[in-house]
Amino acid sequence: MPPASAAVVLQGHLHPAVLLLRLLDGLRHAALPTLLGALAEPIFLVIGAAVFLLHVGYGLLRYLTFQYTLTTEELRTREGVLHRQERRIPIDRIQDVGFESTILRRALGLAVVRVETASGQGVEAALDSLSRVDAEGFRESLLALRSARARMPSCDATSDSQGVPAAAIAAPQPEWTVFVVDTGMLLLRGLSDLRFGAMAVAAFGAYEIADQLGVVTQLQGVGDSFFGWLSRFPWFIAAGMLLALVAAALALSAAFAAVGNLLAFHGFRLTLRQNALCCRFGLLTTRQKTLPRARIQRVRVEQTWLRRLLGVGVVRADSAGAGRGVDDEAPGGFDVLVPLARAARIDALLPAALPGLERAAAPVRRASPRLVARLVARGCIEATCAAVVLWPLYGSAALLGLCWAPIAWVRAVLLWHGIAFALFDEHLFLRSGAIGSYQVFVPTAKVQAVSLRRGPIQRLLGLAEVAVFVAGGPPTRVPDLDLPTAMALCGDLADRAAHAAWREWRTVAV
Amino acid sequence: MNPTEDVGGLDPVREAALCSGERLEARVVVLWLLTGIARAAVMSFAMIFGVDALRVEAGLPSWAADAAWVLSALLVFTAVVAPPWTYATYRFAADDRLLSMRYGMLFVEDRRIPVPRMQHVDITRGPIERLFGLATLVVFTAGNEGSAFRVPGLSKARAEGLRDQILRARGLDVV
Structure with a gap:
């Protein structure tokens, strides 16, 4: 049962125009059977009608029974007649609120509200759909509730939370524009999209x-x-x-990529209000996303080789529960903070996403030059293996495999030049990439665990790799440091993580 | 003792000799040997008989059978060598701030998990582990990739002691 003190802030149903969407959905699903029925077997007509009625009936039932409630403690959704389903999401667990509206929904003045938590499954609850005004109101209330809770840590589950002033919920908060993309940049993004794979x-x-x-x-x-x-x-x-x-x-x-990027990111606008980043973008399907800065686990600045030559880059943010790999893009571009901007512009706007970065003053350090030795040694071993394995099949042509060794050497030198890392006051910075340039910023307060790893060649050369685990995505790896440097970094990060966690605990447990 | 400083002051050359920290229960070697050899044996049988049966029909080259034998021998060899080696290199230490562990034969892994970052702490005991009176401590942090950290081969009492120590350090009452 919800605590008696949890006052209802907002309650509502879906917008009635959703029924029209369901009707169209039903028609679309019934189209193929009906076509088959008209052309071949009449039985398909019956199936088409059944599909249509099922879709519309289900949509109607869902519309009639769906209800959402926002209290000072949690978001509740309830739906279903026979199979009643109620879902509760504590406000503190909500990572992200986003809007999405396809062109049809926009014509009807609707938006889908996507609520994400850290569960790693992406969208936890989707309110499909509310009117735009209701959707905006929903997000405002949620943001206000959260900032009110942040100001008063005592508003935790145990204490009463009727102290949240209604005025704080209703009052609009100032909004700072961090970044607005222009069309030229979007075209460039499309043209520099290297999707040969x-x-x-x-x-x-x-x-x-x-x-x-x-x-x-x-x-x-x-x-x-x-x-x-x-x-x-x-x-x-x-x-x-x-x-x-x-x-x-x-x-x-x-050209396709350019048009696709233009459609997806048209009018991209990143704003900051009350410690939450908001993005809105899209030409046909418009999307909006709200990401509290405190939930950012890692920020990536990516420059593929072509974009590096052009001096531009992309900024992405991983929030907790992002289960995807480093190279994968979130569907719909929901993890993008900056679609494309000049490198200098990116440097200037990073502190908006990573508060405290502007005070960063620690020197940027390089990896150990023995990195080159390790990669060349590995390259030689690989080349020898390839030559030995291919010898019975291709004879002396297998010696071509030995060419891999010099290639590995060139690659190793490039990689060593690409790598840089630094431990700032509140962030770990890592840059890597042989031809492209990939920068990662991890707030040290978000570190979950650290690990030091040494392979056989690394042990011979006295090198070690530090893996930093955060709650979103795969671990960040700082390759090939001297063993003492690596150990110091590892211990430092573990210490900071522990301190940050204790601080969080104290504020919650006051 | 503070494990961070302890490990940080290590000389890489003498690390093996200097390595402090707790060791696993020695009988875990027997358990790993049993399960590892059983697994290797099953895989070897499947491979050798599979190659033998398919050699004529699929037209495998003549050296396929030899390769299968060599691979099987390698599998069994690893299954015999790996457990004592892993046991010899495995160290862990826990205090109120950090759980640290270090293990690995060729690839040495040295992990540190801040206690306040732990989401929940499990103790798992498989049927064979129970037979040996052993338990595995599994510690979860937030996130989903690589967020589970395991310490195998603990006695049941030690695993429970570790768990209670971690929970106490987090300020949760242990009933």
Whole structure:
């Protein structure tokens, strides 16, 4: 049972226009069976009708029974007739409130409210959909409640919380604009999007489908006749035409990426209010996201090699429960803080996401030069293994595998030049990348655990890697430090994490 | 003693000799040997007989059977060598602030988990572990990747003692 003191702040139902959305949903799902029924078997007409009625009926029931309640303690949602389901999310556990509205919902003046917690499963509760005014009101109330709780730590589950003044909830808070993207930058983001891997995957998928449909043999015929036609020209003209084709394909994919980025991030605006970052963006589907600064576990500044050449970068933030890998993007770009900006601009706006970074004064340190020795040693071992394994198959051509060793050396030198780290007052900074540049900022107060790791070659060379675990995403690894440096860093981080955790405990347990 | 300073002052060359901290129960070696050899044996049998059965039909090269034997021998060898080695390198220490552990044969891992960062503390005991009177302490921090830290091969009483010590350090009453 909720504590008797938990006053209801906001209560409501979904917007009635949702029914129209459900109706359209039903129509869409019933379209295929109905088409089949009209063309072939009449029984599909019945199935189509059943699907339609089920969808609309379920939508209607859900609409009628769905209710959300925001109290000073928690968010409750309730739905269902036979299978009653109630969900409660304590306000302190809510990580993030976001809005999403597709073009249809926008036409109807609706928005989906996404409530995320640290559970790692992303969206914990989605209110689909509220009117825009209600959605805004919902978020305002939630933000105000949370900042009121932060000001009064005694408002914890045990004590009474009727002391939250209603005025504090209603009063709008000042908002600072941190970053606004311009269209040129978005176009550049699209053009510098190096998704060759994704393109290859897509091409492979298309080939698979074509193969199943039996198109491949025809395609092969077309391809053969094309190459036959091509072979009539002198080789340099043929090569030129092939190059032009490849260039056209690249230009096309770049154009697609540019348009896609424009659609996704149009009018991106990052603002700061009351210690929470808010982003809003999107042309067709608009999205809004609210991320309290205290929930940020890690901020990444990413420059692929092309973007590094152009002097621009992307900023992302991991909040707690982000279960994805470092390279994955959150669906819908929900982890993006800055879609693309000049490096100097990024440096200037980072303190908005990482308070305390502006006071950072510690010297930036390099990894041990023995890193190069380790990577070259590993490269030599790998090259030898490759040559030995390939020898029975390819004979002396397997010696080409030894070329890997000098490549590994060049890569190692580049990597060593790329790596830098620093332990600031409140943040751990790490930069890495051989050609691109990837910076990571971890607030030391958010560190969950640290680990020092040494492989066999690292032990010979007296090196160690420090892995820093935070609540969002995979651990951050600081590679190849001298053993004493690594041990000092490890101990320092563990100490700071323990102190920060004790501080949090005290404020909660007052 | 403060484990941070303790480990921080280590000379990498003499680290093995200087390593302080608690060791696991010695009988965990027997348990690891039993389970490891059983697993290696099953995998070896599957591999050797699988290659033997498929050699004719799938047209595997003649050296496939030899390779299977060599791999099996390697598996069994690792299963025999790994437990005492791991046992010899495993150290852990716990105080009111940190749980530290260090282990590993080739790759040495040295982990530190601040006690106030721990979300919950479990003790798991599998059927064979129970037979040996052993328990594994599992400590969870927030987050989902690599957020579980395990200390295997503790006696039941020691595992419970560690758990109670951690809970007490967090200010929770142990009933």
